[in-house]
Amino acid sequence: MIPASLFLLLWLPMAVALVLVLGCGAYYARTGQTLARRKRTPNIYRCAVCRRVYVEARDLPLARCPHCSCMNEVVKRG
Numbered sequence: 018m019i020p021a022s023l024f025l026l027l028w029l030p031m032a033v034a035l036v037l038v039l040g041c042g043a044y045y046a047r048t049g050q051t052l053a054r055r056k057r058t059p060n061i062y063r064c065a066v067c068r069r070v071y072v073e074a075r076d077l078p079l080a081r082c083p084h085c086s087c088m089n090e091v092v093k094r095g
């Protein structure tokens with residue numbers, strides 16, 4: 018049997034749990050910053066009238082064609 022003090026038996030599991038909690042907090046804080054920094058890719062639209070392809074940075078179900086002002090649905094979401 019390994020001799021261990023009562024202080025070590027109480028302190029060691031608490032220290033390991035504290036390190037795990039702080040590590041998880043640091044990981045999720047870093048992941049959140051990474052997701053917030055990632056720029057959203059724009060949606061791609063094709064005009065039904067003039068057949069031009071254009072992009073819109075905002076997430077809209079319909080976007081106005083810059084050439085003929087016709088409203089079009091998204092072809093590919095970013």
Ligand SMILES: [Zn+2]
Pocket residue numbers: 064065066067068069082083084085086087
């Ligand atoms: Zn158009």
